[in-house]
Amino acid sequence: MNNLFNIFLQPFSYDFMLRGLAASVIVGVVCAVVGVYVVLRGMAFFGDALAHAVLPGVALGYLLSGGSRDTLFWWALGAAVLVALAVGRISKHAEIREDTAIGILFASMFALGIALISTVRSYSVDLSHFLFGNVLGVSTRDLVLTSVFGGVVLLTIFLFYKEFLVLSFDPVLAATLRLPSGLLNNILLVLMALTVSVAMQTVGVALMVAMLVTPAASASLLTRRLWQGMLVSAAIGAFSAVTGLYLSYYFNIVSGSAIVLTATAIFLLVFLFQPRRGLVWKKR
Amino acid sequence: MYPRTLHQPDQPILDVLHLSVSYEGREALENITFHLHAGELVAVVGPNGAGKSTLFKVVAGVLPPTSGEVKISGYGPRGHICIAYVPQRSQVDWRFPASVADVVMMGRIRQVGFFRWPHRADWDTVHAALEAVDMNSMANRQIGELSGGQQQRTFLARALAQEAELVLLDEPLNGLDTPSQEAILSLLDKLRQQKITVMVATHDLGQAASRFDRVMLLNHQLVRFGSPQDVLTSENLLRAYGGHAQLIRGADGTTTLADTCCDGEEEHE
Numbered sequence: 001m002n003n004l005f006n007i008f009l010q011p012f013s014y015d016f017m018l019r020g021l022a023a024s025v026i027v028g029v030v031c032a033v034v035g036v037y038v039v040l041r042g043m044a045f046f047g048d049a050l051a052h053a054v055l056p057g058v059a060l061g062y063l064l065s066g067g068s069r070d071t072l073f074w075w076a077l078g079a080a081v082l083v084a085l086a087v088g089r090i091s092k093h094a095e096i097r098e099d100t101a102i103g104i105l106f107a108s109m110f111a112l113g114i115a116l117i118s119t120v121r122s123y124s125v126d127l128s129h130f131l132f133g134n135v136l137g138v139s140t141r142d143l144v145l146t147s148v149f150g151g152v153v154l155l156t157i158f159l160f161y162k163e164f165l166v167l168s169f170d171p172v173l174a175a176t177l178r179l180p181s182g183l184l185n186n187i188l189l190v191l192m193a194l195t196v197s198v199a200m201q202t203v204g205v206a207l208m209v210a211m212l213v214t215p216a217a218s219a220s221l222l223t224r225r226l227w228q229g230m231l232v233s234a235a236i237g238a239f240s241a242v243t244g245l246y247l248s249y250y251f252n253i254v255s256g257s258a259i260v261l262t263a264t265a266i267f268l269l270v271f272l273f274q275p276r277r278g279l280v281w282k283k284r
Numbered sequence: 285m286y287p288r289t290l291h292q293p294d295q296p297i298l299d300v301l302h303l304s305v306s307y308e309g310r311e312a313l314e315n316i317t318f319h320l321h322a323g324e325l326v327a328v329v330g331p332n333g334a335g336k337s338t339l340f341k342v343v344a345g346v347l348p349p350t351s352g353e354v355k356i357s358g359y360g361p362r363g364h365i366c367i368a369y370v371p372q373r374s375q376v377d378w379r380f381p382a383s384v385a386d387v388v389m390m391g392r393i394r395q396v397g398f399f400r401w402p403h404r405a406d407w408d409t410v411h412a413a414l415e416a417v418d419m420n421s422m423a424n425r426q427i428g429e430l431s432g433g434q435q436q437r438t439f440l441a442r443a444l445a446q447e448a449e450l451v452l453l454d455e456p457l458n459g460l461d462t463p464s465q466e467a468i469l470s471l472l473d474k475l476r477q478q479k480i481t482v483m484v485a486t487h488d489l490g491q492a493a494s495r496f497d498r499v500m501l502l503n504h505q506l507v508r509f510g511s512p513q514d515v516l517t518s519e520n521l522l523r524a525y526g527g528h529a530q531l532i533r534g535a536d537g538t539t540t541l542a543d544t545c546c547d548g549e550e551e552h553e
Contacts, residue, residue, distance in 0.1 A: 040380070162393045162402075169380050169390065175346040176369050177394050177446075178362070224426040226381050 011249040020135040020202075023146050024241035024259060027202040028211065030150040032237030033157060033230050034195045035216035037188060040168050040226075044213045045099060046087065049106035051196050051208035053083040055113025058130055058200070063116060069137075073145050076200050080193035083109070088189045110205075133204030133256040135245065142201055149198050153191050157230075164188060165226055202241075203256040214263040215240065218270040236266055295358030297322045297450055297481045298343065303352035305338055312338045314505045316352070322449070323479040325472055327492035330502035331525050336485040337372075339502065340452040343483075344369040356450065365394045368443030368451045372458070373435055378428040384438050385410055385423040391446030413444035417471060433464025440471055451475065453484045457491070469495050489516060 011017050038047050057079020058072055065071050083105070090101045117127050129137070138146075157164065167174045167184050174181045196208060203211050219233035244259030251258075298320040305313040313335045320326060328336050341347040343354055345361040346369065356364045368391065382390075388410045389402055396402050402410075414420040417437040422430065430438065436456050443451045457465045469491065475482050476497075483500075486492055492499050493512040501507040501515050507524040508515045 159399055162390070162396065163398070165382070165386075166390045166393055169377065169382060169387070170371070172341070172344070172346050172369055172371055172375075173390060173442075176344045176367050177365050177391075178345070179394075220381065224381050225383060225386065229381050 007250075008246075011246065016136050016138070017245070017249070019138045019140065019143050020255070021242065021245055023138045023143055024135055024202050024245055024255070025238045026146050026150045027199045028215070028237035028239075028241035028259070029234045030153050030195055030237075031199055031203075031208075031211040032215035032219075032233040033154060034191060035212040035214075035237075036219065036226070036229050036233050037157075037164065037168060038192070038212045039216040039220055043192075044209060045102060047192060047196070047212045048209035049087070049102045050080060050084055050192060051200075051205045052106045052113075053109035054079045054196055054200065055130060055205055056109050056116060057082075057113075059113045059116035062126065063120065070141070073142065073197060073201075077149075077194065077197040080196045081190055084189040084193040085186060088186060129204070130200070131204050131206045132254050133200065133202050133207070135202050135248070135255040138201060146198050146201070149194050153194050153198070156187065156191055160184065160187065161227070203259060207256050207260045210260040210263060211237070214260070214267050218263075218267045221270050221274045236263065240266065295355070296320055297357055299353075299355040299358070300343065301353050301355070303339075303342060303354065304350050305335070305342055305347065306350050311504060313342070316502075316506050318500065318506060318509050320450075320481050320483070322481055323476050324481050325476045325495075325497045326481075326483045326500060327496040327498075328483055328485045328500045328502055329487070329489060329492050329524075330507070334503045334524070336502055337454055340369060340454055340483065340485065343367070343450075344452055366447070366449040368446050368448035370436070370439040370443065370451070370453045370456060372454045373432060375454075376427075376435075378430075378435070380427065382427055383424050384414065384419060384427060384430070384441075387427055387438055388413055388441045388445045391442040391444075391448075395447070410441075410445050413441040414438075416444055416474070417441045418467070431464070433460050433467060436460070436464075436468055437471070440468070449480055451480060451482045453482065455485050455487070457484075457486055457488060465491075489521075492516070 012021060035047075038044055054076050057075045061072050061075030062069075087098075087102060087105065090098070090105075113130075114127065117130070120126065163174075163179060163184055166177070166179065167181060167188075171181065174184075195212070199208055199211060215233045215236040216229070218236050219229045223229040223232050240259050240263040243262045245255055247253055247258040247262065248255040296319040300316055300318050303313060303316040304311065316339065328339065330336055338347065342349050344367050345354070345364065354361050356367065385407075389406065391413075392402065392406050392409065396406055411420055411423065414423055417440050419434060419437050419441055422434060422438075427435065427438065440451075440453075456468055460468070472482055472484070472495070484496070493516050496512065498510060499512045499515040500509045501520055501524045503524045503526075508520045
């Protein structure tokens with residue numbers, strides 16, 4: 001019995017593990033809730049692009065501050081908001097298809113980011129932190145920023161719940177009800193940008209889209225109301241974060257990967273065994 | 285913000301004046317002028333791509349006109365929340381995680397207001413609206429579980445919950461069986477009794493003739509607008525439908541027009 005307790009408690013006898021746990025759970029929940037809109041509105045590709053496009057902003061901050069990590073959050077935030085609003089504008093005045101525009105923007109921004117980072121000597125280590133996150137390097141300051149901005153995202157989603165619901169289900173209704181659709185759309189894009197910046201330290205740029213999409217996709221298979229989907233998605237996100245950290249600790253896996261793989265395993269289980277609709281049920 | 289402050293009681297509910305809309309240089313609607321009065325039930329007919337959906341979207345204030353103007357009860361398009369647009373069923377994501385009651389409540393969010401949650405009274409309105417379309421027993425169903433007729437009635441309930449005074453229905457009868465069509469048509473009669481103005485895009489000229497007060501024949505231009513007898517003449521129909529029309533002279537001397545066109549999409553989404 002004592003042993004079992006030890007397995008669960010031991011990792012968190014270290015302060016940095018506790019901070020990492022708190023940050024991962026917050027990020028897991030915020031990503032999962034925002035992800036419900038990402039999945040509903042078919043914005044997975046956009047989320048991926050946004051995460052990648054943050055890299056040059058972060059790299060620039062990194063170079064300008066001479067390798068310090070303290071200001072990186074703000075650089076990530078600035079870059080994410082800029083890119084989110086830019087893509088929002090591009091897709092409105094579409095001369096080329098939106099996915100093409102995103103494809104061009106995302107790959108080139110990513111390349112620029114890598115190019116910038118590669119000018120620093122120790123670039124492979126730093127790059128891997130940006131790409132895959134570094135949960136164990138979460139400082140108390142990082143944790144405060146994560147909580148504050150994560151809280152802002154969740155609060156905004158709560159406050160605009162019914163407006164975002166209408167905007168996502170029926171944009172024409174939003175227009176006939178004279179809702180400020182453009183403003184609300186931009187708020188939603190900024191929320192995604194905030195989420196991406198908050199999640200960068202924990203899961204990194206490369207795996208971010210999985211945190212946005214996977215828990216929400218599982219939840220969408222299990223629920224039939226938007227708010228239920230958000231709650232279930234948040235629970236899956238939090239559970240994946242905790243489980244991922246344990247796996248990371250005991251099997252010495254990069255934490256971002258471990259969290260994402262846990263979320264994926266949950267999705268596969270749900271996909272196969274969901275009540276009435278799952279593959280396993282259909283076989284019979 | 286509320287509709288009544290923007291309404292003059294002595295004005296028609298809808299004035300459309302010299303309205304033109306063009307997309308990428310192609311004229312979808314040309315110089316359309318007409319007026320609707322409260323409680324009228326109007327059928328809008330015309331071949332596919334005639335601009336019926338475009339007209340509805342401009343009237344609803346979703347699409348800006350290229351020239352001309354739309355007035356709701358004597359005032360410009362801004363600020364009105366009294367118009368309900370019910371899209372074609374193919375335009376709706378039926379897998380969306382929302383119940384029937386959720387969808388109907390969506391019509392009321394302006395009455396509820398920003399940063400507020402629906403009150404008991406709002407839910408009462410929603411359930412009364414569902415009761416009016418005989419859908420209250422389905423209130424908690426996910427919208428994807430409904431039949432075509434039930435889906436259409438849910439959106440009508442949404443218009444009622446919105447307290448809409450002008451309701452635009454885009455091909456509501458398409459793909460419905462006869463009893464479901466009949467249910468919708470008798471609901472429209474109820475709306476007329478409540479002085480709600482309704483415009484319905486339809487392909488069924490027989491229903492347009494028998495169940496509506498006035499018929500609008502549209503093909504980019506307003507070919508004719510008036511009582512069914514005046515509008516649905518073979519001459520007018522040939523002018524509107526051109527090559528798509530097929531006139532069949534019945535044994536009893538009546539003329540039937542078979543719209544050879546289909547239930548496909550309009551000219552834009």
